Amino acid sequence: MERYRRIEGLQMNEEHLWCLKESGYEAGLHKHYEGLFTQGNGYMHVRGSFEEGCSDAPQDEEYLRFPDNVTLEKPRHPKSKQGTFIPGIVAQHPLLKEEIVNLPYMLGLELWSAGGRLDMDLSRISGYSRWLDLRDGCLHRSLIWETPGGMLLKCNFERYISMADKHLCIQRVQVEVLAGEGRLEVRATLRGDVRTNGMNHFDSVVPSAEVGCSLSLETLTEGGNQIFMHSALEASEAVIWHEENTGVTAALRGEFALQAGDRLTVSKLTAVTTDRDMEQGGTGSRALAQLSRARDIGWDGLYERHTASWKSKWQHADIIIQGDDLAQLNVRASIYHLLRANREEDDRVAICAKGYAGEAYFGRYFWDTEINLLPFYLHTNPQAARNLLLFRYNTLDGARRNAQNYGYRGARYAWESSLSGEEQCANWQYADHEIHITADIVYALYHYVRATGDEEFLERYGIDILVETARYWCGRVDWNREGECELLGVMGPDEYLPLTRNNAFTNRMVKFSLEQTVTCLDSLMSSKQDSYAAAVERLNIRPEERELFRHTAEKLRLPYDSGTDVVPQSDDFASYADVDFAGIWTDRSRPFGHFISQERNYRSKALKQADVLELMLLFPQEFPREQLKAAYDYYEPITTHDSSLSVAVHGIVATWLNQPEAAANFLQRVMAIDLSTEKKGAAEGIHIANCGGLWQLIVYGLAGLKSAMWSGSIELEPRLPEGWTELSFQLAWQGERYRITVHPDAYEVHKLEGRGYVAGTTL
Amino acid sequence: MERYRRIEGLQMNEEHLWCLKESGYEAGLHKHYEGLFTQGNGYMHVRGSFEEGCSDAPQDEEYLRFPDNVTLEKPRHPKSKQGTFIPGIVAQHPLLKEEIVNLPYMLGLELWSAGGRLDMDLSRISGYSRWLDLRDGCLHRSLIWETPGGMLLKCNFERYISMADKHLCIQRVQVEVLAGEGRLEVRATLRGDVRTNGMNHFDSVVPSAEVGCSLSLETLTEGGNQIFMHSALEASEAVIWHEENTGVTAALRGEFALQAGDRLTVSKLTAVTTDRDMEQGGTGSRALAQLSRARDIGWDGLYERHTASWKSKWQHADIIIQGDDLAQLNVRASIYHLLRANREEDDRVAICAKGYAGEAYFGRYFWDTEINLLPFYLHTNPQAARNLLLFRYNTLDGARRNAQNYGYRGARYAWESSLSGEEQCANWQYADHEIHITADIVYALYHYVRATGDEEFLERYGIDILVETARYWCGRVDWNREGECELLGVMGPDEYLPLTRNNAFTNRMVKFSLEQTVTCLDSLMSSKQDSYAAAVERLNIRPEERELFRHTAEKLRLPYDSGTDVVPQSDDFASYADVDFAGIWTDRSRPFGHFISQERNYRSKALKQADVLELMLLFPQEFPREQLKAAYDYYEPITTHDSSLSVAVHGIVATWLNQPEAAANFLQRVMAIDLSTEKKGAAEGIHIANCGGLWQLIVYGLAGLKSAMWSGSIELEPRLPEGWTELSFQLAWQGERYRITVHPDAYEVHKLEGRGYVAGTTL
Structure with missing residues (x-):
């Protein structure tokens, strides 16, 4: 696996620009690094836990999480929380509704000697270091273990989730005896003692192990999903593996006699399949087949395929920064997670709020996808962007059920979407009132069409979303006595005011959504009569509906016009109370929300x-x-940024306003959200929307790209931070790829040679 | 027990004015009658279940109730839900917080013959009738059972919870053999297989039975309370009782050989004590002592004591209506529950929202106590009224903790109060925003003082409530740029608008509360210097606080003045949406809330x-x-009366406005709330606040009594409904008792002879 260093373009001397490092082990930071070092390939994701686990951090603790964890739940901060997630495998939590299942742990590889187990907290360890190589997503750990018997063992752990062969997880541990001699036991496991937010979602877990060298674990979830994990072991020395299954764990143990200078390598190759996999064939045998094929390809071959796949992803997505190495590394960390979290081959899933790197937010889909994440995919991997929109198209029936549940016609997208599109948010103030999500999806639909030129998408899929959501809006508005219509009882993006009147953001988005519905209907009617007729029939569009949409769009009130000095957040914003921030928020390193009751917050x-x-x-x-x-001058001082979606937006606006100091400060804060060890930002997963926000801050802010929503061609107005000598990235735009290179005083847009990409291809 | 008919004043020919009857058995109505026929004496309460239980209605079903039962919980409608409640015995529900514990069932008396058990659904039954006699709270059941062996048995069940001897429950079954012969077994039980809202709150239940004739059940709740139940059995025929304990049930079985013409009487006398009882002595032996003393008194003696106690209560509380027998009976049913639910001897508890007649609302204390219930007690039993206020005084520390939890100084009473005064409401919109409760208690405090003349209460207890709640209000207000202070983010009494601005009701009540605090401080300072100095020290009153209270009261905005045409519910009321009631509320027999989503409701x-x-x-x-x-013309048509607190208020206002038809209609609706079999109104307990509302509708509305809050003497402005020829009731007023007699064209206020009562006496 050291071979990657020789691969073209992956240079040794670029490690500081590509490798996220943990130089010393600190138990209190382990959960943070578990999130930050999450590996994955879209199909499956595994948090960066130690192969051998942690002492005093059982993974099967059962407890009840409450919807309102601020007031009711005692926060839990175990030293370690492992995580294995396959998007699409979900179960029902009795209080919190649908949640992604934390699956059995497949990474188990324990080292034992003289009755003691290698454990980062209990063993005598020196020379520890760990790093995630962003180029190929390999996680490396190196340490020297003084065993209870006095051997000095240099241990190197390596692992990756193959980006090329999506069902494979590949691991290796190399042990070199620096001093002493004795026996070393290696125990490989597949462990079913895993709980998700305190719940056991497994109906059955069946371990088996063949005395030869293979392990398997078959899991049936309470939702009826089947998960098959098969592992094959290989050792550089002859060994007999002994079965040691216990309860819900499959385990094999092998023993080696070592002396100074010996080197031992043990590899573990695991194939994972589920009943949801789209490939043909029985899932259990399919995992075995994957494993057998992988062994035919061999370790080197597998790695070559994997790294080539990563290289191709980086080619389109990398952002190169000259003059700020730390920003360079941090930006790549964000892009790494954006690349990892995306599953462009499967339009039954999207990208969940924690990027499949933790149990928080339950693996659900929010507006983050459309507003924060989409631009990155639009301009680096349009096929992935298309997939995200297809997910919303595929869940339109769920959105219809949501509308019906609230007493409306049409479709209402869920604030927290299940796999099927149905509302999962357990707190009513968000679920009921944060309705802008439904318009955000239409905005994203147009953003996709305008950035890619894939007009056909509208005709095939978009029109259904447009008409059904327009129907919802026509039911959701209230008409006032001045003949305007209004949106009352609304939570805008700002979640600290739950029930406002005519939120500017929401109303503008809804007006856009209704207007585009009319435009799309008119355009189809005039130029694609067949498509139009089909849509009329499919959606049962009544003749008067177009006019209703148009009239509602026209009369929908906006709480501002072009002459408004400070655009109000909502019609009633002025009536809320002023806040004595200095008196209340006495420690700015913690969220404002920790210093004020929700009751007071909601009126402030x-x-x-x-x-x-x-x-x-x-x-x-x-x-x-x-x-x-x-707006910036008024709102910025009263914005707490308690949401991770906030800082990047402010960074972009500060950049646009030529406030380089503020912009630089926001850039630092954006990068700190997941990376800061002080805040342990990644402990519960990756703030994937903020990763998308960082990309937007660089591309829309620093490079000053005009959004494809409003510009038909690539236009830039760059404002590089101090010290940055060059900023360079690829950009997919309307079916072509370009390289953008920005210098402090000039920029270039270079159209790339060779075949562009074709958006709208089906898989 | 038939003896009551001979007691002076309890006439045979008045049964239709005093007895609530269930003429035929209908399984679907059983739960309703269980609530309606609840018996009690303040100390303990038992729902009107059958002695032998019901088939297909297990009492130990375990399930999880969710805070938001509308959207998350599947409603449960078992055929029967037994209930045994002792105010003060509570436990923690994992989701819903503190709830009163449904205790072991003490009424068990089963009849068996030829292997079959008497069961209202499975047995051959004829001649069934059941009635609750409101005069003495005795519940009677009469039926003829054709046993599987062909005997015809006339069975009369009778029971009461002694009003004189608060720990005693007294039961009897009389069996007369109309035809046939055979064996009859009687099985007496104390059953611990009881769940509260699906939860098991018992750490241990220990049954025992002596082969003689006594049973006992010792229960330890998870909250650490001990409940002792001891029963003694007595039969009119010689019998050997056999122990049949099972698990958590104590049981004795006796067998009788019967033939036509035989009469058998079996009595069961149960004493209940808990560790919370204020009497001295060990609780277990105390129950035995109670039982022993009761047996010494004898069955007749016990009944005489009991019925004398009831008679004395009715003497002060009865409302006599001539010309409307149905209203007469229904009003007495309400008064019965008001008399039963009250525990004037124990100021550690108050009266819970369902009158201790069901598990709904978890046995908690709401504003109902102060606003809906208090007037009845003020004018029939001032000592009980005083006790309700002492409960609030005793829970001031809990209210202080509530204020602190929200970040305020002072005391904030809980929307749903635990025993200790702490907030238990699991839904934040009520808990956080329905703040008027804190002012309602001050209003009630003054209502008590003005109705009774017990000025000393203010000085000893009231001042602490006044100052601490005033401090809370001074923190809770926001000052606007016009120099007014406001109450933002408020739910008023109308719970369909959760976050309004300057709710007229709330702001007026708070202004009153602050003004009275200042007045009380001034009055103490000038006339009771010692008390004042003690209060200053005890409450650490700073010199500037009086002025802060005064200034806040003065500047607190009211959204109306004397010139306002329609007083707005709140400053922002006009901005909510108009409702198409005809289109939405298509079945007025069901609540409006069933036809609209909360989301839409909250903006309408x-x-x-x-x-x-x-x-x-x-x-x-x-x-x-x-x-x-x-106000009536504007609000009445848009008021859904989905709360049971609403109709009585409207009835009073309609009466005041001389709208006799509307008033009569509201009177009918008030009486139907618990009594209507169509709505099964009492299934989950008694709407005890509505019982208080009915009393107010008669006294403040129909008799037109000016509230003691605003009138120093008894002033009436009667408006009797059509057909009522006389309305008569006693009234306690400033230490004296009066009889009020109203005729259609005249009324009399007659001061009663003899010793008045003295408010403010301590127990």
């Missing part, structure tokens, strides 16, 4: 996150610089 | 209950008739 002018500024980011052409500046 | 002008009208009821002198009429 303290924003959780960008709201009007988010509106201005999405409709930049509608707000002159003076309005943008007035 | 649809009131759950009286809000502005409640304000006008509490401050009648401040609103001229035109304002009252404008």
Whole structure:
């Protein structure tokens, strides 16, 4: 696996630009690194836990999480929380509804000697280091273990989830005897003693082990999913593996006699399949077949396929920064997780809020996907962007059920979407009132079409989303006595005001959504009569509906116009209470929300996150610089950034307003959200929306790209931070690829040679 | 037990005015009658279940109730839910917080013959009738059972919870053999297989039975309470009782050989004590002692003591209506429950929302106590009223903790109070925002003082409540830029608008509360210097606080003034959406809330209950008739009365406005709330606040009594419903008792002879 260093383009001297390092072990940071070092390939994801686990951190602790964890639940901070996630494998939590299942742990590889187990907290360890290589997603761990029997063992652990062969997890441990002699036992496991948010979601876990060298674990979830894990072991020395299954764990143990200078390598190759896999064939035998094929390809071959796949991804997605090595590494860490979390081959799933790197937010889909993540995929991997929109198309029936549950026609997308599109949010103030998600999806639909030129998508899929959501909006508005319609009882992006009147962001997005529905209907009617007729029949569009959509769009009230000085967040924003931030928020290193009761927060002018500024980011052409500046000057001081979606937006706006100091500060804060060890930001998973926000801050902010929503061609207005000598990235744009290179005083847009990509191809 | 008919004043020919009857058995109504026929004496309460239980209605079903039962919980409608409640015995529900424990069932008396058990659904039954005699709270059941062996047995069950000897439950079954012969077995039980809202709250249940004739069950709750139940059996025929304990049930079985014409009587006398009882001595032996003493007194003696106690209660509380027998009976049913639910001897408990007649609302204390219940007790049993206020004084520390939890100084009473005063409401919109409860308690405090003249209560207890709640209000208000202070983010009495601005009811009540605090401080300072100094020290009152209270009271905004045409419910009320009631509420026999999502409801002008009208009821002198009429005309049509607190208020206002038809209609609706078999109103317990509301509708509405809050003497403005020829009741007023007699065209206030009562006596 050391071979990667020789692969073209992966240079030894670039390690500091590509490798996330943990130089010393600290138990209190382990959970953070478990999240940050999550590996995956879209199909499956595994948190960066130690192969041997941790002492005092049982993974099968059962407890009940409550919907409102702030007031009711005692927070749990175990030293370690392992995580194995396959998007699409979910179960029902009795209180929290649908959640992604934390699957059996497949990485188990324990070292034993003289009755003692290698354990980072209990063993005598020196020379520890660990690093995730972002180039190929390999996780490396190196340490020297002084065994209870006095041997000095240098241990190197390596592992990756193959990006080329999506069902494979490949691991290796190399042991070199620096001093002493004795016996070393290696125990390989597949462990079913795993709980998700305290719940056991497994109906049965059946371990088996062949005395030869293979292990398997067959799991049946309570939701009826089957998960098959098969592992094959290989050792550089002859060994007899002994079966040691216990309860829900499959285990094999092998013993080696070692003396100084010996080197031992043990490899573990695991294939994972489920009943949801789209490939043909029985799932159990399919895992065995994957394993057998992998062994035919061999370890080197597997790695070559894997690294070639990663290289191709980086080629399109990398952002190269000259003059700021730390930013370079941090930006790549974000892109790594964006590349890993995406599953472009399967439009039955999208990208969950924690990037499949933890149990928080239950593996559900939020507006983050459309507003924070989509731009990255639009301009690096349009096929992946298309897939995210297809997920929303595929869950339109769930959205219809949501609308019906609330008493409306049409379709209402869920604030927290299940696999089938149905609302899962257990707290009513978000589920019921944060309705902008339904318009956000239409915005994203148009963003996709305009960035890729894939007009056909509208005709085949988009029109259903447009018409059904337009019907919902026509039911959701209230008509006032002035003949305007309004959206009452709304939580905007700012989640610290739950029930406002005519939220500027929401109303503008809804107006856009309704307008585009009318435009799309008109356009189909005039130029694609067949498609139009089919849509009319399929969606049962009544003749008067177009006019209803148009009229509702026209009369929908906006709480501002072009002359408004400070665009109000909502019609009633002025009536909320001013906040004495200095008196309340006495420690700015912790969220504002920790210093104020929800009751008080909900009546105060303290924003959780960008709201009007988010509106201005999405409709930049509608707000002159003076309005943008007035909004930034007013809202920024009263915005707490308690949401991770906030800081990147502020960074972009600060950049647009030529406030380099503020912009640089926001850039640092964006990068710190997952990476800061002080805040242990990644402990519960990756803030994947913020990863997308960082990409947007660089591309829309620093490079100053005009959004494809509002510009038909690539236009830039760069403002590089101090010290950055060059910023360079590829950009997919309307079916072609370009390389953008920005210098402090000039920029170039270079159209790339060779075949472009074709958006809209089906798999 | 038939002896009561001979007691003076309890006439045979008055049965239709005193007995609630169930003429035929209907399984679907059994749960309703279990609630309606609840018996009790303040100390303990037992629902009106059958002695032998019901087939297909296990009492130990375990399930998880969710805080939001509308959307998450599947409603449960078992045929029967038994209930045994002792105010003060509570436990923690994992999701719903503190709840009163449904205790072991003490009424078990089963009849068996030829292997078959008497069961209302499975046996051959004829001649069934059941009635609760409101005069003495005795429940009677009569039926003829054709046993599997062909005997015809006339069975009469009778039982009561002694009003005189609070720990005693007294039961009897009489069996007369109409035809046939054979063996009859009687099985007496104390059963611990009881769950509260699906939860097992018992750590241990230890049954025992002596082969003689006594049973016992010792229960330890998970909260550490001990409950002792001891039963003694007595039969009119010689019998050997056989022990048949099973698991958590104590049981004795006796067998009798019967032939036609035989009469058998079996009596069961049960004593219940707990570790919370205030009497001295070990609780287990205390129950035995109670039992022993009871047996010494004898069955007749016990009944005489009991019925004398009831008679004395009725003497002060009865309302006599001539000309409307149905209203007469229904009003007495309400008064019965008000008399039963009250525990004037113990100021550590108050009266819970379901009157200790069901598990709903978890045995907690709401504003109902102060606003809906208190007037009845003020004017029939001032000592009981005093006790309710002492409960709030005793829980002031809990209220202080509530304030602290929200980040305020002072004391904030809980929307749903635990025994210790701490907030138990699991839904944040009520817990956080329905803050008027804290002012309602101060209003009640003054209502007590003014109705009884017990000024000393203010000085000894009230001042602490006043100062601490005033401190809370000073923290809870926000000051606007016009120099007014406001109450934002408020749910008023109308629970269909959760977050409003300056709710008229709330702000007026808070202004009153702050004003009275200042007045009370001033009055103490000038006339009771010692008390004042003690309060200053005890409450650490700073010199500037009085002025802060005064200034806040003065500047607290009211969203109306004397010139306002329609007093708005809140400053933002006009901004909510109009409701198409005809289109939405298609079946008026069901609550409006069943036809609209909470989301839509929360942005609509649809009131759950009286809000502005409640304000006008509490401050009648401040609103001229035109304002009252404008409010009634505007709000009544948009009020859904989905809360049982609403209808009585509307009835009073309709009466005041001389709208006899509307008033009569509201009177019918008030009486139907618990009594209607169509709605099964009492299934989950008694709407005890509505019972208080009915009393207010008669006394404040029909008799037109001016509230003691605003009138120093008894003033009446009667408006009797059509057909009522006389309305008569006693009234306690400022230390004296009066008899009020109202005729259609005249009324009399007659001061009663003899010793008045003295409020403020301590127990």
